[in-house]
Amino acid sequence: MNLFDHNRSLPIGSDAKLSTGWWGVLALIVTESALFAYLLFTYFYLSAQTEQQWPPEGLPSLTMPVINTIILLASSVSVWASEHYIRLKQIRWSIGLMALSIILGISFVLIQLIEWHKKPYGLTSDLYGSLYFTITGFHMCHVVIGIAVLLLLLVWLSLGYFDDRRHAAVTIGGMYWHFVDVVWLFVFATLYLFPYSDSV
Amino acid sequence: MAISDKKHNLPDNRLERVPEYGCAPTGSTAQMRLADTWECNPGWRGWFSTVDHKTIGLRYLVTAFIFLLIGGIEALIMRAQLSLPDQTLLTPEQYNQLFTMHGITMIFLYALPILSGFSNYLWPLLLGSRDMAFPRLNALSYWIFLFAGVFMYASFPLGQAPNAGWFNYVPFSGPVYNTGPNIDVFALGMVLLGISTTVGAVNFIVTLFKMRAPGMTINRVPILVWGTLTASVANLITIPAVSLAFLLLWLDRQVGTQFFDVANGGKPLLWQHLFWIFGHPWVYAIVLPAMGIVSDALPTFCRRPLVGYTAVALATMATMMFGFVVWVHHMFATGLPTVSLSIFGAASMAISIPSAVAVFAWIATIWLGRPVFKTPFLFFAGFVILFVIGGLSGVMVAAVSLNWQLNETYFIVAHLHYVLLGINVFPVIGGIYYWFPKFTGRMMNEKLGKWSFWVMFVGFNAAFFPMHIAGLLGMPRRIYTYSSHMGWDSVNMITSIGSFIFAIGILIFLVNVMISLKRGVLAGSNPWDAATLEWSISSPPPAYNFAVIPVIASRHPLWENRLNESSERSSLSEGYLLTTGHETIGTSPIDAKPQVILKMPGDSYTPFFAGLFVSLLFVGLLFHWWTFTGVMTAACCVTLILWMWPRQSLVQRAVSNAGHSSQNNSEKI
Ligand code: HEM
Numbered sequence: 015m016n017l018f019d020h021n022r023s024l025p026i027g028s029d030a031k032l033s034t035g036w037w038g039v040l041a042l043i044v045t046e047s048a049l050f051a052y053l054l055f056t057y058f059y060l061s062a063q064t065e066q067q068w069p070p071e072g073l074p075s076l077t078m079p080v081i082n083t084i085i086l087l088a089s090s091v092s093v094w095a096s097e098h099y100i101r102l103k104q105i106r107w108s109i110g111l112m113a114l115s116i117i118l119g120i121s122f123v124l125i126q127l128i129e130w131h132k133k134p135y136g137l138t139s140d141l142y143g144s145l146y147f148t149i150t151g152f153h154m155c156h157v158v159i160g161i162a163v164l165l166l167l168l169v170w171l172s173l174g175y176f177d178d179r180r181h182a183a184v185t186i187g188g189m190y191w192h193f194v195d196v197v198w199l200f201v202f203a204t205l206y207l208f209p210y211s212d213s214v
Numbered sequence: 215m216a217i218s219d220k221k222h223n224l225p226d227n228r229l230e231r232v233p234e235y236g237c238a239p240t241g242s243t244a245q246m247r248l249a250d251t252w253e254c255n256p257g258w259r260g261w262f263s264t265v266d267h268k269t270i271g272l273r274y275l276v277t278a279f280i281f282l283l284i285g286g287i288e289a290l291i292m293r294a295q296l297s298l299p300d301q302t303l304l305t306p307e308q309y310n311q312l313f314t315m316h317g318i319t320m321i322f323l324y325a326l327p328i329l330s331g332f333s334n335y336l337w338p339l340l341l342g343s344r345d346m347a348f349p350r351l352n353a354l355s356y357w358i359f360l361f362a363g364v365f366m367y368a369s370f371p372l373g374q375a376p377n378a379g380w381f382n383y384v385p386f387s388g389p390v391y392n393t394g395p396n397i398d399v400f401a402l403g404m405v406l407l408g409i410s411t412t413v414g415a416v417n418f419i420v421t422l423f424k425m426r427a428p429g430m431t432i433n434r435v436p437i438l439v440w441g442t443l444t445a446s447v448a449n450l451i452t453i454p455a456v457s458l459a460f461l462l463l464w465l466d467r468q469v470g471t472q473f474f475d476v477a478n479g480g481k482p483l484l485w486q487h488l489f490w491i492f493g494h495p496w497v498y499a500i501v502l503p504a505m506g507i508v509s510d511a512l513p514t515f516c517r518r519p520l521v522g523y524t525a526v527a528l529a530t531m532a533t534m535m536f537g538f539v540v541w542v543h544h545m546f547a548t549g550l551p552t553v554s555l556s557i558f559g560a561a562s563m564a565i566s567i568p569s570a571v572a573v574f575a576w577i578a579t580i581w582l583g584r585p586v587f588k589t590p591f592l593f594f595a596g597f598v599i600l601f602v603i604g605g606l607s608g609v610m611v612a613a614v615s616l617n618w619q620l621n622e623t624y625f626i627v628a629h630l631h632y633v634l635l636g637i638n639v640f641p642v643i644g645g646i647y648y649w650f651p652k653f654t655g656r657m658m659n660e661k662l663g664k665w666s667f668w669v670m671f672v673g674f675n676a677a678f679f680p681m682h683i684a685g686l687l688g689m690p691r692r693i694y695t696y697s698s699h700m701g702w703d704s705v706n707m708i709t710s711i712g713s714f715i716f717a718i719g720i721l722i723f724l725v726n727v728m729i730s731l732k733r734g735v736l737a738g739s740n741p742w743d744a745a746t747l748e749w750s751i752s753s754p755p756p757a758y759n760f761a762v763i764p765v766i767a768s769r770h771p772l773w774e775n776r777l778n779e780s781s782e783r784s785s786l787s788e789g790y791l792l793t794t795g796h797e798t799i800g801t802s803p804i805d806a807k808p809q810v811i812l813k814m815p816g817d818s819y820t821p822f823f824a825g826l827f828v829s830l831l832f833v834g835l836l837f838h839w840w841t842f843t844g845v846m847t848a849a850c851c852v853t854l855i856l857w858m859w860p861r862q863s864l865v866q867r868a869v870s871n872a873g874h875s876s877q878n879n880s881e882k883i
């Protein structure tokens with residue numbers, strides 16, 4: 015057979031992007047993206063037909079949400095860097111950056127909780143409230159799961175499970191975190207920026 | 215032998231190696247080692263922990279078939295009620311619950327799961343792999359499917375089953391008009407089932423792209439694989455729509471949100487959009503793999519390859535592409551703007567083009583071949599006929615004007631049964647006849663087989679053809695009885711008689727299965743003299759599937775000498791051995807070049823417990839047991855953490871420098 019050279023040496027096990035897990039997380043991201051797309055579709059569908067004051071409190075204040083967005087994006091960068099340092103065999107840096115990402119992630123959650131608290135409406139008070147809290151709530155769930163994943167990665171890194179050649183879990187978990195962050199940009203644009211488009 | 219291009223600094227042989235290449239005939243040490251490694255635990259422990267795709271596939275098949283029988287019994291009760299006018303066998307509410315549960319059971323608990331059963335069992339065998347990409351996820355998907363099925367039936371004995379039809383329109387299914395637990399059971403059950411379907415879809419997609427035998431380039435995979443792949447991609451993209459719809463409905467009902475609440479600005483049509491964005495592609499998801507079964511098995515009985523492989527593969531995907539954008543044809547009568555009706559109507563008609571391509575390919579295959587009239591052939595040929603009839607009535611209802619006339623009449627019931635039984639049930643039964651020897655090592659009885667086909671075929675047409683007429687006579691669907699003044703008596707009587715004849719056909723099939731399991735003729739590895747890889751190994755296949763990973767050179771590895779299409783030959787007895795633990799080869803997505811030695815997980819309890827805890831979590835939600843729900847969520851997390859914990863045995867971790875020999879001390883978590 016000369017279809018391929020069967021004397022070639024092949025990597026064994028979970029080798030980063032050759033692993034099935036990597037493909038699995040990509041598929042997961044596709045389906046989760048679809049989920050958020052339908053959530054936002056629901057928002058636009060209902061807001062296009064509403065006769066209510068939208069959003070009820072008038073145009074949303076942007077300061078805290080923008081800061082929070084920046085925090086979340088920063089956490090993505092540090093997760094990326096954490097993986098990068100594993101490849102450079104600098105595990106300590108990697109651990110530090112992973113911890114930093116987690117702190118940033120938790121800050122996002124706390125600030126978002128304050129945002130929630132400040133809203134004059136709730137999940138069940140009116141249609142806008144139902145949409146706002148369901149959409150941000152869905153995203154919040156994903157952030158919390160993401161933080162749990164990062165925590166696990168931190169534990170595993172500290173236990174010395176990963177080195178420059180085997181760290182698929184970090185690649186995969188990191189990818190999920192990037193997804194959670196990118197989705198936030200869409201949620202943010204829809205809930206915070208889109209209302210401004212009517213007023214210009 | 216070529217000289218390997220190994221580097222000078224010796225690579226760590228635990229991180230990379232040249233996989234052994236050679237033969238492993240029966241009885242060789244290599245083969246015995248494989249048997250040892252892949253054999254699953256005996257007894258009940260193996261029962262709960264197995265991740266073998268063949269076992270899981272059979273479980274899917276049996277469970278889904280039981281759901282078919284349950285749904286069938288519900289249908290027969292309905293037909294008994296409708297056989298004569300003004301009957302009182304059922305109350306209106308009971309009738310509502312029966313047609314709803316019948317629809318739910320058939321569409322969600324039978325039609326897709328049974329195809330997942332075929333695909334789970336067959337994919338690794340068709341692709342030349344030792345398992346699916348994610349064996350544990352596969353087990354999880356089965357357990358959740360089973361639990362979701364039980365969940366959705368839980369309120370049935372209490373007389374409080376879902377009762378708003380399988381598409382469950384609001385406002386009738388909303389909190390105002392439907393106050394019992396009926397709809398909550400359906401809503402939560404569907405979200406749960408959605409998890410099962412989604413992880414199953416992920417598994418199929420990754421398996422296709424990573425797990426094909428070397429040389430099985432993307433244009434050499436069997437059509438069943440194309441069908442299931444297309445269905446899986448569609449599921450991945452559209453299941454979230456229906457899960458979301460049901461979750462929002464549940465929130466509306468139990469928490470007090472207002473998504474569908476007209477009084478507060480919610481929109482019932484939102485439900486219809488979200489449901490049908492999912493619903494229409496789903497209809498294709500439950501027929502495309504079944505069409506794949508026919509495309510792969512029919513040629514065996516025509517003694518020639520499928521005519522137009524590429525056209526059929528492309529048509530499969532084209533159908534789904536159209537399928538994404540036609541959901542509005544379920545909403546023609548809801549008062550949407552005419553422009554959108556015309557566009558969606560035209561798109562719906564266009565779908566018949568790829569379907570026609572497939573039909574012509576099958577007819578041409580029969581025409582140009584030398585058909586052997588065995589039982590499976592009869593089912594596949596019967597399928598082609600029913601497909602044409604169902605397709606014709608489909609084009610009719612895709613016309614907006616006719617749709618307005620026929621919507622909500624028995625014409626629709628006739629159409630959907632022609633399509634669903636024609637394109638799903640007939641190929642499925644034919645497929646079972648065809649692969650039964652592979653599943654069990656024994657042939658099914660031909661005589662009973664022919665009887666079962668003819669009884670089913672005649673019964674089916676007697677039952678469902680008159681429904682077209684009932685529809686044209688104006689009989690609405692979903693009515694629990696009718697007066698004899700309407701002039702619908704005889705069509706209904708014929709339909710009911712036909713239904714029972716069809717049921718007898720299914721019964722004959724079941725008797726055949728029972729008898730053949732015990733006394734069927736021993737099959738051997740390739741009883742039909744078929745062309746594809748699954749027939750190259752013994753029946754039933756060994757736990758490790760392939761003693762050596764084959765190298766594939768064509769679409770018909772077992773017919774190469776006969777067809778002589780090129781000088782290349784597949785190598786079935788010589789290939790990668792991979793006997794160091796659970797291993798198989800990972801190849802590149804398009805041209806299937808070997809890329810990596812994949813370490814596969816062995817038996818594990820985690821899928822069972824993960825499935826159990828998730829399901830209990832939903833039970834908690836149903837009863838508003840919040841603490842219980844919280845505990846189950848925590849239990850789920852713990853199980854998943856154990857599941858994901860990186861292991862040395864799967865080479866997910868850095869290889870420790872302390873002691874090369876410790877690599878086989880795989881920890882069992
Ligand atoms: C013995 C075979 C079967 C018989 C006699 C039968 C009979 C019926 C009857 C009497 C109805 C209710 C019609 C109405 O009142 O509107 C119905 C509805 C339905 N059937 Fe079947 N059926 C059979 C098999 C199947 C199969 C195999 C499938 C799917 C794979 C299926 C899918 C459906 C669906 C989706 C509905 C609509 C339920 C609804 O209105 O919500 N049926 N069938």
Ligand SMILES: [Cu+2]
Binds near residue numbers: 493
């Ligand atoms: Cu449709």
